[in-house]
Amino acid sequence: xxxxxxxxxxxxxxxxxxxxxxxxxxxxxxxYGVLHIINFAHGALLMAALYGVxxxxxxxxxxxxxxxxxxxxxxxxxxxxxxxxxxxxxxxGREEAVLLVTLGIALVLENLAVALxxxxxxxIETGWAFAMVAVGPALLPAAKLAAAAxxxxxxxxxxxxxxxxxxxxxxxxxxxxxEAARLVGIDVEHVFxxxxxxxxxxxxxxxxxxxxxxxxxxxxxxxxxxIAFTIVVLGGMGSFWGAFWGGLLIGxxxxxxxxxxxxxxxxxxxxxxxxxxxxxxxxGLFGRAV
Amino acid sequence: MPLLAVRELAAGYGPVEVLRGVDLEVGEGEIxxxxxxxxxxxxxxxxxASGLLRPRAGEVxxxxxxxSRLAPQAIVEAGLVQVPEGRRVFPDxxxxxxxxxxxxxxxxxxxxxxxxxxYALFPRLAERRRQAAGTLSGGEQQMLAIGRAxxxxxxxxxxxxxxxxxAPLVVEQVLALxxxxxRAGLAVLLVEQNVVQSLAIARRAYVLEQGRIVAAGPxxxxxxxxxxxxxxxxL
Ligand SMILES: Nc1ncnc2c1ncn2[C@@H]1O[C@H](COP(=O)(O)OP(=O)(O)OP(=O)(O)O)[C@@H](O)[C@H]1O
Ligand SMILES: [Mg+2]
Numbered sequence: 001x002x003x004x005x006x007x008x009x010x011x012x013x014x015x016x017x018x019x020x021x022x023x024x025x026x027x028x029x030x031x032y033g034v035l036h037i038i039n040f041a042h043g044a045l046l047m048a049a050l051y052g053v054x055x056x057x058x059x060x061x062x063x064x065x066x067x068x069x070x071x072x073x074x075x076x077x078x079x080x081x082x083x084x085x086x087x088x089x090x091x092x093g094r095e096e097a098v099l100l101v102t103l104g105i106a107l108v109l110e111n112l113a114v115a116l117x118x119x120x121x122x123x124i125e126t127g128w129a130f131a132m133v134a135v136g137p138a139l140l141p142a143a144k145l146a147a148a149a150x151x152x153x154x155x156x157x158x159x160x161x162x163x164x165x166x167x168x169x170x171x172x173x174x175x176x177x178x179e180a181a182r183l184v185g186i187d188v189e190h191v192f193x194x195x196x197x198x199x200x201x202x203x204x205x206x207x208x209x210x211x212x213x214x215x216x217x218x219x220x221x222x223x224x225x226x227i228a229f230t231i232v233v234l235g236g237m238g239s240f241w242g243a244f245w246g247g248l249l250i251g252x253x254x255x256x257x258x259x260x261x262x263x264x265x266x267x268x269x270x271x272x273x274x275x276x277x278x279x280x281x282x283x284g285l286f287g288r289a290v
Numbered sequence: 291m292p293l294l295a296v297r298e299l300a301a302g303y304g305p306v307e308v309l310r311g312v313d314l315e316v317g318e319g320e321i322x323x324x325x326x327x328x329x330x331x332x333x334x335x336x337x338x339a340s341g342l343l344r345p346r347a348g349e350v351x352x353x354x355x356x357x358s359r360l361a362p363q364a365i366v367e368a369g370l371v372q373v374p375e376g377r378r379v380f381p382d383x384x385x386x387x388x389x390x391x392x393x394x395x396x397x398x399x400x401x402x403x404x405x406x407x408x409y410a411l412f413p414r415l416a417e418r419r420r421q422a423a424g425t426l427s428g429g430e431q432q433m434l435a436i437g438r439a440x441x442x443x444x445x446x447x448x449x450x451x452x453x454x455x456x457a458p459l460v461v462e463q464v465l466a467l468x469x470x471x472x473r474a475g476l477a478v479l480l481v482e483q484n485v486v487q488s489l490a491i492a493r494r495a496y497v498l499e500q501g502r503i504v505a506a507g508p509x510x511x512x513x514x515x516x517x518x519x520x521x522x523x524x525l
Contacts, residue, residue, distance in 0.1 A: 166391075166394060169383065169387050169390060169391050170391065170394060172380070172383055173380045173383065173391055176380050176381065176382065176383075177378055179374075179378070180374065180378035180380065181380075182340075182342060182362040182363070183340055183362065183366070183371075183372050183378070184366065184391050184392055184442070185362070185366030185394050185395025185396060185442065186363065186391075186394055186395070187361070
């Protein structure tokens with residue numbers, strides 16, 4: 001029989017991880033909601049962002065959190081250009097072509113990472129990252145707590161951007177009716193690229209938050225792709241709060257799965273949810289667009 | 291020089307030829323009606339004017355500038371604004387957000403004052419400003435679509451079948467509003483199938499059939515034309 005406190009501790013761990021998963025999934029969900037494409041490069045872009053943080057920390061001696069104001073705009077700019085120069089150009093507006101283009105970007109990035117950095121798993125050293133902080137009955141590494149708080153803040157900022165700015169309104173207008181958006185003077189191609197840029201910028205933030213308690217390798221994106229897809233499908237494709245609650249839920253499922261089934265089997269719960277959602281409720285729990 | 295000039299315009303979709311050499315003008319401060327049956331090509335003409343569709347031949351110019359090669363946002367920026375067929379409000383954005391987006395490209399600096407003006411023009415919209423646009427009635431959505439267009443401070447307003455699906459009383463209101471806006475200097479191209487009411491407010495009109503202008507002239511002349519009376523009024 002498990003102690004209730006172990007269960008609560010596992011829950012807290014799950015929620016903390018889930019907040020970062022939610023952030024990663026929101027980037028994917030936003031791109032889906034606006035562009036109606038599934039960005040298969042999302043995981044590989046996270047990997048690239050993680051290498052970005054890694055080198056900022058290792059080479060320039062920056063604190064990973066101090067890297068946020070550098071990496072978020074850099075990732076956003078990279079996403080903007082990637083969309084304008086590669087995704088939009090190569091797809092010519094055909095949605096099934098976009099799928100292959102993003103898959104291609106993922107392959108190129110991963111192979112590039114293997115060529116440049118080999119398959120080594122790398123971590124950074126931060127003195128305080130594993131100092132333990134008590135949250136109720138749970139003991140969390142300080143960096144994990146910081147990551148959760150940072151992710152929640154990023155989610156709130158993203159929400160404010162989508163809800164309360166002209167760009168956010170334009171994004172929602174384009175998501176719903178591209179032609180009507182053009183008729184009010186919205187440059188739809190620009191908004192597409194900006195939405196893609198916001199998607200990659202969230203990965204920049206997530207990378208800075210993750211790396212202190214995580215690692216980077218050329219394949220690190222794979223696990224996140226599965227998690228983020230599951231969250232987006234579970235929450236309802238394109239739904240903001242669906243992705244948020246879905247993220248927390250998946251974090252908890254993974255954590256409890258690890259507790260009951262052991263670390264190596266913990267992710268089975270995520271697979272099971274992914275398949276069950278597709279079978280039972282393909283529109284997701286919050287089946288409504290952005 | 292007319293505000294809007296359409297010259298020998300040809301346009302279509304793939305193998306489908308829709309417009310086959312259309313000439314049309316709207317002068318500064320005019321209300322002009324464009325009439326024609328279903329499938330005549332009225333919406334296609336509007337799509338070309340707004341930059342959504344590239345012409346195959348001929349051109350559209352606005353205020354002396356060739357717009358038929360410009361991007362839609364540049365055309366809005368120049369002051370040619372369209373209220374599209376079917377209203378096309380953004381259904382899950384609020385009434386207020388729809389209006390704010392109307393000034394996305396043009397009229398941004400005077401946005402607060404223009405909001406007041408539109409709300410004064412349409413008190414119904416003011417009452418429902420927080421409501422999702424998709425929950426409005428058809429008439430209210432038409433008002434919102436017009437209000438959204440006015441937020442861009444148009445010099446020429448193109449309306450594509452604004453009376454479609456509206457109760458007769460609401461149609462009266464919409465047309466009366468156009469007259470009022472026109473008095474204040476707005477040029478209007480009113481695209482309609484509602485012949486009698488459109489001719490009542492328009493100074494001149496064009497009749498489009500199968501992609502060609504088959505009749506044009508002052509409203510009174512067209513109303514008196516035997517053939518048109520038979521074809522469009524069943525008289
Ligand atoms: N996207 C499209 N692809 C192919 N054909 C089209 C397309 N849009 C319109 N058409 C065709 O072009 C012709 C003219 O259409 P258009 O919408 O311009 O007519 P309209 O005068 O606006 O008619 P209505 O009064 O019904 O709105 C029609 O025969 C229509 O079927
Ligand atoms: Mg039409």
